[in-house]
Amino acid sequence: MEEIQAAIIQARGSAYKIGKKTAAAYTENPILQQFSQLSSQRTKYEEIKALFSNYAPHLLDELQGLADGLGKTQQEAAILYSGYNMPRPQALGCSAYVDQYHYVRNYDFSPSLYDHCLSFIAPEEAYGSIGYNLQLIGRHDGVNEKGLTIGLHFVSNQGYRKGLSAWTVLRIALDTCETTQQVIDLFKELPHAACYNFSVGDAKGTHAVIEVTPEKVCVLSSRAGLNCVNHFKHSDLEALNRQDMTSSAKREKFLLNTKTSTMSQQELFDLFSDPASPLFFEDYNRLFxxxxTFAYSFKTKQLMTALSRGKRLELNIEDWFTGNNFKVDKLYGEIKKEPIPEG
Structure with a gap:
């Protein structure tokens, strides 16, 4: 087994202050070098500035805080961390279940391409949120102070074009939306770079799977619970799925045959986080x-999360958003890594 860690950031105040505190947590994080290699130097800062000014101007202030904290210009920080005009992402997994009571999901990828950071933020200019960082200001998944919960699920690079990464649009949604419908409306406006699913639920019990492509947005909704994996189900978008959907289809079949609607938050969390579960994977060398695991209860406002094989962090989000910091500064877990075959 190999230890895995995630730093916990707790930051309140201006977006600039939050950016600077985030920078301090990343100073020695090797992921910074990864993003330096990935980002396109052909990206024009003016395009990023115009887009963010329209939809999330406070993120420009956060990027300025990051820039000052990391010794970069704002233009450099925006190009590196805005999630705009990024190279095509590699295939990754993610499974989720959402209904009017619960949201639960796993994030599946490689630890070498992981920010190793969980942020609790309360900016003055936007809704506060709790979520796992991706490319510093982006999020894999999260819940905001209004109880809106959302996660991303990669589908394919079909029709890939210049636009925002899924983790940036997810962050903008957490910062600016209160309901599932508001997220749907927002996603119909934003320029998306790739094909992704988003699993979404809100405090009013409305939930959906939003299927997003660079050209079109489709919505799957139901009064019953919804499963979300890594392929499109809307007939208009099926042609954009990856050629090999074996794993995604297998996970969906398992969820369909499991009585998830009768489970408690604890039972759902265990279903996703147990290493013996068909939803838990250990093929880290192959990016899977x-x-x-991230779970939230819309009724009790209880958050549960843990790294792979790690101790669960559990809290009522209202307690944190009313100003009560906690003393945990890291999450710990373990991953089972097999040696990479030679040749």
């Missing part, structure tokens, strides 16, 4: 290993 479970890194964290």
């Amino acid at each position: 290993g479970t890194l964290h």
